[in-house]
Amino acid sequence: MSQSPNHPGRPDPDELLALALEAARRAGELLRDGRPADLGVTATKSSPIDVVTEMDVAAEKLITGFLAEHRPQDAVLGEESGDSRGRSGIRWVIDPLDGTVNYLYGLPGWAVSIAAEADGETVAGVVAVPMRGETFRAVRGGGAYRRGGIGAAAAEDWQRLRCRPSPPLSQALIGTGFNYVTEVRAGQAEVVRKLLPLVRDIRRGGAAAVDLCDLAAGRLDGFYERGLHPWDLAAGELIAREAGARSGGRPGRPAGRELSVLAGPGVFAELQPLLEEWGAWHD
Numbered sequence: 001m002s003q004s005p006n007h008p009g010r011p012d013p014d015e016l017l018a019l020a021l022e023a024a025r026r027a028g029e030l031l032r033d034g035r036p037a038d039l040g041v042t043a044t045k046s047s048p049i050d051v052v053t054e055m056d057v058a059a060e061k062l063i064t065g066f067l068a069e070h071r072p073q074d075a076v077l078g079e080e081s082g083d084s085r086g087r088s089g090i091r092w093v094i095d096p097l098d099g100t101v102n103y104l105y106g107l108p109g110w111a112v113s114i115a116a117e118a119d120g121e122t123v124a125g126v127v128a129v130p131m132r133g134e135t136f137r138a139v140r141g142g143g144a145y146r147r148g149g150i151g152a153a154a155a156e157d158w159q160r161l162r163c164r165p166s167p168p169l170s171q172a173l174i175g176t177g178f179n180y181v182t183e184v185r186a187g188q189a190e191v192v193r194k195l196l197p198l199v200r201d202i203r204r205g206g207a208a209a210v211d212l213c214d215l216a217a218g219r220l221d222g223f224y225e226r227g228l229h230p231w232d233l234a235a236g237e238l239i240a241r242e243a244g245a246r247s248g249g250r251p252g253r254p255a256g257r258e259l260s261v262l263a264g265p266g267v268f269a270e271l272q273p274l275l276e277e278w279g280a281w282h283d
Contacts, residue, residue: 010123011071011090013139016116017124020092020235021137023066024112027059027096028130031103031112034058039104052097052104056080059096063114067092079231091117095231098127099207108132113209115234125235127209136161136213136239144216144242161243164218166266167200172221174263174271175203175211179227188226191280198274208260212236215262216243222263222271226281233260248272250281 039051060080067074075086078094092114097103099110108131115125127136134149137158145158166172176192178185196202203220205211208228214220216239223240233255241247246268249259259281261272275281 010118013116013118013123013142016090016118017126017137017139019067019070020114020116020124020126021135023063024114024126024128024135026066027063027112028128030062031055031059031097031110032130035103035106039106052100055103056097056100059112060094063094063096063112064092077230079229089119091120093117093122093231093234095209095235098209098232099205102206107206109205109207109210111207111209111213113231113235115238117234122234122238125238127213127235127239129210129213134213136216136236138235138239138242140238140242142242144239146213146217161216161239162218163216163240163244163264164221166264166268167221169199169267169270172199172263172267172271173201173203174199174267175205175214175220175223177204177206177208177211177225177228181227184227187279187282191275191278194278195274208232209236212240212262215245216240222261222267224259224261224263224271224275224280226259227257228255228260229257237262250276 034055057080060078064076073086073088075084075091077083077091095113098113103110112128115122123140125138132149135147138144144161146161147158178188192202208225211223213236215223237247237255240262245262246265247255247262249255261275263271
């Protein structure tokens with residue numbers, strides 16, 4: 001494998017990207033084609049969740065197995081498998097099924113998210129959204145791109161992505177997500193109550209990786225959420241940033257579990273202080 005010209009000793013990010021694209025394609029097909037048609041209406045209460053968990057684990061095993069074949073010395077951080085050590089300086093950050101509730105209910109907003117980090121810096125990311133026929137990708141410093149979806153000239157054409165020019169906050173469409181912990185959700189609902197009168201509208205898609213790609217594609221003007229894990233953020237954050245979005249958490253901090261805010265520069269400048277003022281980062 002060739003080395004990056006900017007970082008001698010590191011593999012070329014484009015080669016890491018190619019592996020991520022293929023792994024995401026295979027996992028997406030497994031999840032799409034392996035989902036039972038009646039999953040959302042299964043008679044027993046526990047069965048649908050069990051099936052989704054099985055598909056989630058199977059997709060992650062497919063991804064990690066594929067990556068291990070090509071780069072056996074790399075580390076992996078996966079939602080299901082946890083953190084494994086490596087010796088190469090490369091770590092793969094994997095969410096095999098972002099949007100499990102969407103998947104359970106047969107909604108199209110679920111994705112496979114794979115990012116590659118080199119010495120702690122995200123250098124390549126892929127988010128595949130199989131039921132929308134879309135794949136998003138980015139390498140650090142190389143821009144963000146989308147393939148497929150409505151309006152694509154051809155299935156294999158890659159379209160360069162740019163965030164929408166920042167409107168005033170009052171005209172901004174903002175995406176968000178909610179935690180599964182009841183106490184946290186109550187606090188998040190209060191933030192929505194305060195924010196809703198100040199923006200065009202709020203959307204809750206159910207998969208952070210998809211929301212971040214929609215931000216990159218100009219379908220949202222901003223996004224915020226509390227409680228995101230590295231595998232929720234890694235690929236989508238890189239794609240959004242490469243499309244021109246700003247990214248951060250609380251003022252002066254990076255996006256992370258405490259708070260993640262991503263938006264076009266103008267919307268970010270208005271949105272982040274409000275979220276800080278309202279305590280969007282705590283219960």
